[in-house]
Amino acid sequence: MQASVKLTFLTVLLVGTLSNLFAQNESIIVVNGGVFGVTNASTTIEDLNSGTATNMGDIGTSSIQDVLINGQYAYVAAQDSIIKYDWTTKTRVAANAFLGLSTVKLAQYNNQLLVGNWYGPFGATAAYNQHFLIYDANDLSFIDSVPQVTKPADDIVVIGDYAYIAQNNAQTVVFGDTLGYLAVVDLTTRTLVRNDTLSTTGADVGRMVVEDTMIYTINKASNTISSYNTVTLAKTTQAAAGGVVLNPAVYGPTAFSKGAGLWYFPYDGGIGSYNLATNTVVSANIVPIAGDFAFVMDTVSDNFCVSHINYSNQLQNKGRIYDTNGDSVGMFQVGYSPEALAIISNAVVGSTVQLAASNELNYTMAPNPATSVLTVQLEKSEAVTLLVINQVGQNVLTQSSTDAVTTLDIASLPAGMYFLAVVNEKGLMRTQGFVKQ
Structure with missing residues (x-):
């Protein structure tokens, strides 16, 4: 009682x-990879209402791959390390070296941080011939790996007690992939359950998105979309509709959804929307963008935060906010190679x-x-x-x-x-x- x-x-x-309470916490996390060859990567958090930005800590490497938000913590996959920030206090709270040649994607299962390795062995020692590694999400200490995952982990999604890992038939970095498949790992036993081939045309399985029990893979090299039912194991691969050229993001989050099957992700030349379940283009060019960029969607305010990246002249990098009409409605601060973004938002409509x-x-x-x-x-x-x-x-x-x-x-x-x-x-x-x- x-x-x-x-x-x-x-x-x-x-x-x-x-x-x-909600109105006080509308912020963007920007992970700057720095200048290649110079260890000046950093992670900042900016209050989008006031424009105040805070450096939460330098990383000490020259490349970053992904950022994952879970509760009050932000996890960053840098090339040779993983870092944990408390975004409520704007401080770095843990870090550890990565036991692979380069991180690529992050996912979380219970209190475990799942980390994918991007590059293949290429003559590396046996210690680096691991592509799916598990760390403690609290202190980032290494827990285990699943050596049966034999190819670079281009993306990872978790449904229930299983991790689904995007794999390709050849090393991703040589762009010779001819067969895309998913490695399915039981996270309770940390063992490989099976490899599920998607299609002989599903080359370069890069990024994945999840709708309930369905996984959709965005296959860049073949410009196709594969669907995979994790319950029935039914799968299909279709050419991208409407003549669009898919361009899944290499770094950071892949796609964003507001439900009802509508997804926003990069096309060649900007940000568009797509219904993956029906394989139809909703809008091919919501925000036209020339050149390299990373983006994150604020699904509450219906805005896209885009970092425009000029690798030849990094002083020209810009952070802009666009609405779903493609109009510029604001700006945010970026550094060198701002390749991974995340929104911290507690706002509600009304x-x-x-x-x-x-x-x-x-x-x-x-x-x-x-x-x-x-x-x-x-x-x-x-x-x-x-x-x-x-x-x-x-x-x-x-x-x-x-x-x-x-x-x-x-x-x-x-x-x-x-x-x-x-x-x-x-x-x-x-x-x-x-x-x-």
């Missing part, structure tokens, strides 16, 4: 205060938050009590913000998601009673209580 009364009181309190009706925004969460991970299952995929609130009303964890299933890392929270508030873009909120052991 006491928990129920406290939950009711806290819900009323949150309805009146969440809008202000100025007020209200309680969801009984048939709206329903979700389940498990386990309860929980020790390290809390899995939240919505009735459908939609853009939401999930907040973990302690018993005195403090927001201790925030995470944005567009998926039906979201995993929250609560391992670092002290034991006690907490409340999970889920808020969608309409400003509707539903709150439930759980116990952290």
Whole structure:
């Protein structure tokens, strides 16, 4: 009864205060790879409301590959190391050398950080003939590798207890791929379950996106899109529709979705939108861009943050914000080779938050009590913000998601009673209580 009364009181309190809480945290993380050959890579975080940028720490390398946000932490894959930042305090909290020739992609499973190796052996020692490595997400200590993954890990996605790793028949760096496939790894046993070939035309399987149980791969060399059903194992490969030339990002996040099958990702010459389920172009040229660039989508404000990169004259690099009409609506600060971007956003559409009706925004969460991970299952995929609130009303964890299933890392929270508030873009909120052991 006491928990129920406290939950009711806290819900009323949150309805009146969440809008202000959300408005305070609209930031962009920019990972600058630096000048090639010079170890001046860095990671900055900028408040997009005030324009204030803070360097969260230099990396000490000359190349970066990816950035992953999980809760209050940002993980960066640099060429020869992995770094962990606490973006709430704007500090670097952990780092470790990478046991491979070069990182390429990051993913997270429970309290483990999954790291892919980009380059093949090329005469390297046996210690570097590893392409899928597992680190502790807390202190970045090395845990294990899966040596049965024999090709460079061009991308990694996690569904349930399985990692799906994009593989190619030849070394990616020699651009001789003739066969694309997925290596499927059971993360509970850290063993290879199978290799699933996508198609003989699915060359250069680069980036992957996930819709519920479906994986779509964007295959640059063959300009095709493959679909893979992780339940039935059915698969297809089709030519890209509408004559567009696919150009999946080499660094950083690949594509962004607001649900309903609509995805935004790079084409040759800019950013466009695509329905992967129906293999149709929605808009081939939302933001036309000449030259090299990286981008991230703020799925709440419907803006694209784009870093324009001029490798021959890095002083001309620019960070611009575009709306979905392609109009420039703002700027942000960038450094040398700003190749990976991430948005930290707690904003919701509308100025007020209200309680969801009984048939709206329903979700389940498990386990309860929980020790390290809390899995939240919505009735459908939609853009939401999930907040973990302690018993005195403090927001201790925030995470944005567009998926039906979201995993929250609560391992670092002290034991006690907490409340999970889920808020969608309409400003509707539903709150439930759980116990952290």
